[in-house]
Amino acid sequence: MENRIENAIMGAxxxxxxxxxxxxxxxxxQLDEMRYDWGALHAPIAPWHEGKRKGDFTHYGDQMVWLVEYLQRCESFDSNAYAQFWRQKMQSYKGYIDGASKAAMHALEEGNPPACGPASADLSIVGRIAPLVTCGNDVNTF
Known part of the structure; x- marks a missing residue:
């Protein structure tokens, strides 16, 4: 891949x-005591990722893939349209659903847009927004 944006998304x-x-x-x-090959993929040890296997993504990665899918279909970002796309994905999602996602789902079910900004200091959203840089006019600026 020669495109740095694609490389950044793939790296994430x-x-x-x-x-x-x-x-x-x-x-x-616990991490120090584990016999863990840090250079290999592993199935999750923690119970919150039930059903996930080695090579799968966390819920953050899954949602980043959804954003890539949305942007490939729409070629631009519309927060209201994406909220509905995301909601459809979440309705059948089998992975861990964090508190922020639950709150956003509740708001969408009530017919309200999700609140902007997190209610916590958790910056997990940062890990999901890399695909948005594809919306820029000049991909060479990245």
Whole structure:
């Protein structure tokens, strides 16, 4: 791939897949004691990713893929249209659904747009927005 934007998105997805194995394990002593090959993909150890297998994405990666799919179909970003696209994906999603996603789903079900900005200090959204740089006029600026 010669396109740096595509490389950035692919890099984010590869990192997400590599992170799946130890996602949500914050105990550094536990991490130190694990016999874990940090250079390989792993199925998740934590219970919140039930059904996920080695090579899958976390819920963050899944949602980034949805954003890429949306942008490939629409070629521009419309927050209201994307909210409906995202809602359809979430209605059949089998992975972990975090608090921010639950709140957004509730708002959409009530006919309201999701609130802007997170209610917590969690910056997980940063990991899902890389595809938005494809909306720029000049891909060479990245």
């Amino acid at each position: 997805l590869v990192a997400d897949s590599y992170a799946l194995g130890v996602h949500w394990i914050y105990d550094t002593a």
